[in-house]
Amino acid sequence: MDRVVVIGGGGHAKVLICVLKKSGYDIAGYTDRQNNGLILGAPYLGNDSILAEMIRKDAGCRAIIGIGKIDASDRRIRLQNELLALGYGFPPVVSPHAVVNEEVRLGAGTAVLDGVVVNSGSQIGRACILNTNSTVEHDCRIGDNVHIAPGVTLSGGVAVGDNCLIGTGANVIQGVGICPNCLIGAGSTVVKDITIPGTYVGNPAKRIR
Numbered sequence: 001m002d003r004v005v006v007i008g009g010g011g012h013a014k015v016l017i018c019v020l021k022k023s024g025y026d027i028a029g030y031t032d033r034q035n036n037g038l039i040l041g042a043p044y045l046g047n048d049s050i051l052a053e054m055i056r057k058d059a060g061c062r063a064i065i066g067i068g069k070i071d072a073s074d075r076r077i078r079l080q081n082e083l084l085a086l087g088y089g090f091p092p093v094v095s096p097h098a099v100v101n102e103e104v105r106l107g108a109g110t111a112v113l114d115g116v117v118v119n120s121g122s123q124i125g126r127a128c129i130l131n132t133n134s135t136v137e138h139d140c141r142i143g144d145n146v147h148i149a150p151g152v153t154l155s156g157g158v159a160v161g162d163n164c165l166i167g168t169g170a171n172v173i174q175g176v177g178i179c180p181n182c183l184i185g186a187g188s189t190v191v192k193d194i195t196i197p198g199t200y201v202g203n204p205a206k207r208i209r
């Protein structure tokens with residue numbers, strides 16, 4: 001059974017721990033700046049400074065970033081890269097209640113949560129979150145450290161660049177490309193290519209900053 005440490009002890013970590021338990025992982029515990037007590041039975045291990053010592057003692061231990069993402073920053077992927085350099089492996093984590101169809105590629109450390117559907121031919125980068133009940137249709141290309149928030153629909157052949165957040169319940173029509181470092185507001189609908197990084201809201205989505 002793969003042993004895994006969850007990095008972060010907030011709300012996203014809780015959801016991940018639940019999925020890891022259902023997927024049969026042996027959860028070593030979680031790290032955080034503060035002790036949040038047991039999270040669904042997973043113990044607090046300390047802050048991230050314990051991670052170097054931990055991988056020395058247990059070379060097979062793997063990790064998953066349990067910090068959520070509500071902006072277009074690159075914090076999660078930077079952290080994942082630092083821990084890769086320490087020797088941690090980052091498995092993709094897929095809920096048994098998600099559907100990942102044929103010819104889909106999932107990058108290291110990507111989490112596919114309950115109710116997600118990823119259709120055939122899609123490629124998802126590293127350290128992404130495909131959050132609850134989101135849909136990634138066929139032949140999408142998603143970069144690294146992208147958060148597809150709950151209830152999002154990406155239609156067929158959509159491309160999303162690194163570090164983007166596609167907010168809760170947003171929709172993207174078929175074939176559209178969104179450049180890296182964009183934030184799409186909750187409930188927005190993207191109907192044409194976005195080529196300038198920024199925050200976009202509304203239907204059709206327009207840039208507000």
Ligand SMILES: CC(=O)SCCNC(=O)CCNC(=O)[C@H](O)C(C)(C)COP(=O)(O)OP(=O)(O)OC[C@H]1O[C@@H](n2cnc3c(N)ncnc32)[C@H](O)[C@@H]1OP(=O)(O)O
Pocket residue numbers: 070131149150166167168183184185186187188199200201202208
């Ligand atoms: C499991 C989880 O919880 S995952 C969490 C996922 N989180 C999300 O999806 C949140 C996404 N964030 C949003 O939608 C935010 O509203 C943002 C980032 C787009 C904007 O937030 P802020 O930068 O604080 O902007 P602010 O609230 O000041 O709004 C600026 C303007 O845009 C409008 N606006 C903000 N969000 C949206 C939206 N989603 N759709 C349409 N209009 C919006 C506001 O009404 C305001 O308009 P006004 O200037 O005419 O009054």
